[in-house]
Amino acid sequence: MRIGFHVSVGGGLLKALREAQLRRCQTIQVFSAAPSVWKRRTHDDAEDRAFVEGCAAAAISPIFIHAPYLLNLASGDMALWEQSIEVLRHELDAADRWRAEGVVVHLGSAGEDPVEAGMERVVQALNRAREGSCDKARIILENSAGQGNSVGHTLEQIGQIIEQAGADGLGVCIDTAHAFAAGYDLRTVQGLSAMLGQAEEVFGLPMLRLVHLNDSKSTLGSRVDRHEHIGRGQIGREGFRAVLSHPLLAEMPFIMETPKRVKHELEDDLTNLRRVRKLIPIAMRPPLPALPGE
Numbered sequence: 001m002r003i004g005f006h007v008s009v010g011g012g013l014l015k016a017l018r019e020a021q022l023r024r025c026q027t028i029q030v031f032s033a034a035p036s037v038w039k040r041r042t043h044d045d046a047e048d049r050a051f052v053e054g055c056a057a058a059a060i061s062p063i064f065i066h067a068p069y070l071l072n073l074a075s076g077d078m079a080l081w082e083q084s085i086e087v088l089r090h091e092l093d094a095a096d097r098w099r100a101e102g103v104v105v106h107l108g109s110a111g112e113d114p115v116e117a118g119m120e121r122v123v124q125a126l127n128r129a130r131e132g133s134c135d136k137a138r139i140i141l142e143n144s145a146g147q148g149n150s151v152g153h154t155l156e157q158i159g160q161i162i163e164q165a166g167a168d169g170l171g172v173c174i175d176t177a178h179a180f181a182a183g184y185d186l187r188t189v190q191g192l193s194a195m196l197g198q199a200e201e202v203f204g205l206p207m208l209r210l211v212h213l214n215d216s217k218s219t220l221g222s223r224v225d226r227h228e229h230i231g232r233g234q235i236g237r238e239g240f241r242a243v244l245s246h247p248l249l250a251e252m253p254f255i256m257e258t259p260k261r262v263k264h265e266l267e268d269d270l271t272n273l274r275r276v277r278k279l280i281p282i283a284m285r286p287p288l289p290a291l292p293g294e
């Protein structure tokens, strides 16, 4: 089990590495550039190398890149769809430079079209993005909360997409807040086991590469994506105790994307990290780097 955070690269990669170390991250997720603009990063070889070496020295692994929010692989607007594929390829290139395990993507929205049409476009986009590439990084498909006409709010949809696109070079990320909002009841061990059983059935658990560990402000099945501090939302402490003690998730990287107040980012992250650590059964607790004041 490895625990980490999404950290900002706003001040550069080495600042991100320092932020990760302050949070005792054992794994991290970053944006390669601002998530709400199309312009992507211009790489600096020396900076990239220092980041890779720094992560290795701090035993931070695996590294994940989260693709920008603008991407819509399910879009019927062909200009937007093409641009999304191009940016995804760019992100895969960044992932290879940083020896990242993969690029996490939201599958997007089918807009006015039936969801099946959106799913088919996602399959084509994944094929295009992987075409002729020798990328080692995977494209990691994240489940959605199901807002709008978004693709991928059920594991069956993700399973179908993987089956049609071919599993090579793909992976899956389950976000606990999105799953809960989409109707998976993660408040109990039974609910969690049912979801994992379904994951095994529709794409196979080895495809699951990452869990986004977020509590949910919104209620079960609300299809609204609102993250909350661990244990303080609708999933609650018992739900996270179940997630963090489930044998099938014992080897999983967990990345938190929990809320943070401006100027109190570190404090809020460390509060969530302390809560998470307390919810891991003692026998399963990985060797964890000490926190300030411990």
Ligand SMILES: [Zn+2]
Binding pocket: 142, 175, 212, 257
């Ligand atoms: Zn997420």
Ligand SMILES: [Zn+2]
Binding pocket: 175, 177, 178, 225, 226, 227
């Ligand atoms: Zn979310």
